[in-house]
Amino acid sequence: MAAVKGCQFSASLSGSCYVMRPRLHRFSVKVPFFDGPLRSRLVSLCCHNPNPDSFIVDQTVPLSKNPTHLPDDCPQASASSPSSAIDFLTLCHRLKTTKRKGWINHGIKGPESIADHMYRMALMALIAGDLPGVNRERCIKIAIVHDIAEAIVGDITPSDGVPKAEKSRLEQAALNEMCEILGGGIRAEELKELWEEYENNSSLEANLVKDFDKVEMILQALEYETEHGKVLDEFYLSTAGKIQTEIGKSWAAEIHARRSSRLKNKLN
Template sequence: MAVNSSTRFAPPLHRTLPSRLPLAFFSQALSRPGFFTETPSPRLVSVRSQKPGPDGFGSRKSVSLEESEAWIGSSGSHSSSSSAIDFLTLCHSLKTTKRKGWINHGIKGPESIADHMYRMSLMALIAADLPGVNRERCIKIAIVHDMAEAIVGDITPSDGVPKEEKSRREQAALNEMCEVLGGGMRAEEIKELWQEYENNSSLEANLVKDFDKVEMILQALEYEAEHGKVLDEFFLSTAGKFQTEIGKSWAAEINSRRKSRLENRRN
């Protein structure tokens, strides 16, 4: 969560999560109960054969269950499923870790990291089309951009961690998470999306960076109304930093609503 930076540097954070087992739990020491201990009885799964049609698709032959299971086994399906569940279990902390900026400002029951990323994904979904911008990629970047916080937590400027050190920690955490996922194409995609956002190296990254700030000030506006607070810091820290027309337009609308609300309070 980005707010005005502090000039002091605090010692490296050592975040303790008693509710989460160490990563070794996922990658090495995980003891899983055995599933499918009984050998299934042979069955035949029939697929109707078809002659080649205008679309070029040819006929399909009947495939037995044994043949299907042999193919699944050779593709490492059990290992892949196990890695996927390990990865998703690790991501659970994104749902339960509260965004620190709100905690620091005394907001009770604030949003989680996953809450923040979800509404950013909705922003990418409903935003108007922009030339050269891939909407699906924006949604993916929004989902991935804070994923490393499942391990390192929400590091804010008030923690005094230099930007380079924050990036290093998050990169290491993301690599570790991708190892839990088992590597492969999806893990590489996650790394690529995260790095693209981190480097602000594409039109999609520019837009999602704006969504990150827009979501934060929209949440600040909502918390001001709900808790009777004035959260100037979040609006000041984002002023003049939007890169896209959509980001500027949405931020202007939020600031306009905030101005009206504050004026009504004074009257």
């Protein structure tokens, strides 16, 4: 039982976070309850008079089933410890220094890193036009996370001969290790959820980001062809017919048109 400016209320806290509101509210408070050192509960209430009937349960969120949808100020949603965060970010430094193997195999000097690739994909998600039912913020998050396991396993390409299922298994194990380094908790679970969403192509957002992955690659191919005088046909061929969204198709078409114009001018 807790009292708030003359209001008394009680709530069952059996593994849930209750959000309550009055019919006519004037102020709100959030009251944390603890039934153990690692098990916290948060009740958010609004009140305008001491009548307990004025409260209505608005939403119930089981903490154990929906950890990534807790309010950010809920104790259960607190960030990783500074030590875990720095350990995780130090590991992610490898994404900045590991070069994309496809370009190395084609003799590109000073090729882009994994982080370079993910960063421009995130920019693509940021500037893309709005699409019905697509959450742009989630697209940005997926772009930042989709290759994060390569901090441990490196950039595995088709030329390495690793079966797709084995590549996925290796990356899943690496992701789990990274989330342990992060210290677990809600942010680690969000990383896993975003990565798996992309891996399984299980949402409109993942569908779009997969297109950005292909479009970013052929744009980089065009830039390397221009800078180094290379012909990198296989990168364009590997994406042919595989781009699914209208944004992806329109951007890819623009890249192909610029390449065709460049090759024509070179011949002339």
